[in-house]
Amino acid sequence: MQRAGVAKGTVYHHFESKEELFLVLLQTGTEYLVSEAQEELLYHSEAAERLQVVIERYIRFLGKYKEFFKVLLTEIWWVDDRWKEQVQNLRQEMLKPLITVIGEAQERGIIRKDVAPENLAPALFGLITHETLHWTLFKDAFPYADILRTVKVIFFEGTLARKN
């Protein structure tokens, strides 16, 4: 709050309550994340590539906007139904770019089709989210590049050993 250089009282000129502030933070952050992903997609046309760059963007975004990341994992647990629904909607919003590019990749025959994009996307998002969280907690233990690699390896290739 003070980090933004505004006084406590000022916040209440812009937001009805603390909850609303968080929600707007979540909204703005989500919009920003989604638009960043979409911007990236302007420069990439191949489905496989598009999927990759979106994943990278998501990881970078969560690693960068820590406060947003925190609110994302924390405010979900609110009990107040009024807000809960909105938080859930935002979550869905956040998954859209992932759903889109996964869908595209399926159409192109790159990604398996036996799991719906709506199911793959949250899993991928979970992978991204938790890898980033783990990296945030244990920054010193392993390089940033590792998390990107691990996410890609698992999501695309899985972990079963291949014959050749």
Place this chain on the structure above:
Amino acid sequence: MQRAGVAKGTVYHHFESKEELFLVLLQTGTEYLVSEAQEELLYHSEAAERLQVVIERYIRFLGKYKEFFKVLLTEIWWVDDRWKEQVQNLRQEMLKPLITVIGEAQERGIIRKDVAPENLAPALFGLITHETLHWTLFKDAFPYADILRTVKVIFFEGTLARKN
């Protein structure tokens, strides 16, 4: 607090502070999760199976002990260094059974060896955690069985389309 049927004062007879209470909840929960996983392992000897049952256990556990799950994702963000370190240690503790079974599976040639168990485990845990979280939030939208399947499919097989 009152849900446990004890008076407010009683809690402070056992715990120094609210923070300590949370930490102990986290500790106990972790121990419980780990020991449940280990118990399961007593009945399964094949590496592939062992990995599967542990994943199932983790998902069921987080879906069941919601309060533990919440504290797990929420209390990580504490700034107080005194607690932060302990929370991180518990996280590591929680990963151990996963690391073990992944390691075993690698030795048996079931799982690819080019990513260390220490890197695979948190990714798998992230997958589990977020799938469970997603399911907790959108219970009505899809069946419980789906989350188990999605986790397994992605973690083991990945999502790239196969030739045959």
Place this chain on the structure above:
Amino acid sequence: MQRAGVAKGTVYHHFESKEELFLVLLQTGTEYLVSEAQEELLYHSEAAERLQVVIERYIRFLGKYKEFFKVLLTEIWWVDDRWKEQVQNLRQEMLKPLITVIGEAQERGIIRKDVAPENLAPALFGLITHETLHWTLFKDAFPYADILRTVKVIFFEGTLARKN
């Protein structure tokens, strides 16, 4: 607290804790006591008189600001070293005007020189403090004027019978 006409929360807007509040009360009271004594001294130049008016001031002050008096005798016993030292410093501060006027009186040959002002002052303060305390407790038993007289008689003349 409520006597000052402020809400509970307001107090914590100004003071970190209850202990800090007490300390500031002690500080402010001490400053006030010392400055009252010094103001009095502006109007008196003769050493003997100066000593007398300071004594009177101290007695009146402690009789008047009962809360300060109470905190003075009560909060000394804190164990917490952080505060203990500060309380001791304030005590020393409180003695300064007494030490000054005793020193002056010694220089003028009015007061015996074989006991240092630093030793006489706390004894005089003890006399003042306890007489005032006794009077506070047994208000009805004897007139206020008595305590001033007793302090002066003992401190100046002592109690040994004189020849003539």
Place this chain on the structure above:
Amino acid sequence: MQRAGVAKGTVYHHFESKEELFLVLLQTGTEYLVSEAQEELLYHSEAAERLQVVIERYIRFLGKYKEFFKVLLTEIWWVDDRWKEQVQNLRQEMLKPLITVIGEAQERGIIRKDVAPENLAPALFGLITHETLHWTLFKDAFPYADILRTVKVIFFEGTLARKN
């Protein structure tokens, strides 16, 4: 409480309440102080000497039984009238030996008669109390012997400079 080697619960077998515990502590301490003073008097018959040894005893006693000393200065401020009166009575009790020996010394012509023993005693007690308190606080700054000397000098001789 634990210092006495008894559990919290046990205390309530012996005392009705915490306040009663303090009162009994005060009572017992007072009795002990008074009886110690009286015992001392058995061995001294000269009035001047008797006064001196009683003073010495009081100082030693308060320096030794710190907890008693603390309760003495602290519990006076209770508002509850029921206890207040009893505390005041104990205070009077405590003064009795001093009143007695001061009275004797007056009869023998050793001590001035123009102030009643009832007024001199609390002043002397204040001198003793505060010198001991000061010594307790600033132990390191001056030797124990000083406080006895200062009390005697002031109480007996006063501080005015003498002609010869």
Place this chain on the structure above:
DNA sequence: GATGAATGAGTTTTCATTCAT
């Protein structure tokens, strides 16, 4: 609009007392 002191409802913590063992 901006500010931060003031507020008080709510939360956390303490502590004198009780009570089952």
Place this chain on the structure above:
DNA sequence: AATGAATGAAAACTCATTCAT
């Protein structure tokens, strides 16, 4: 009688919100 876990009323403290400037 002795114990210490349990209690809950009260004290200490926090924090989202208000409001006068």
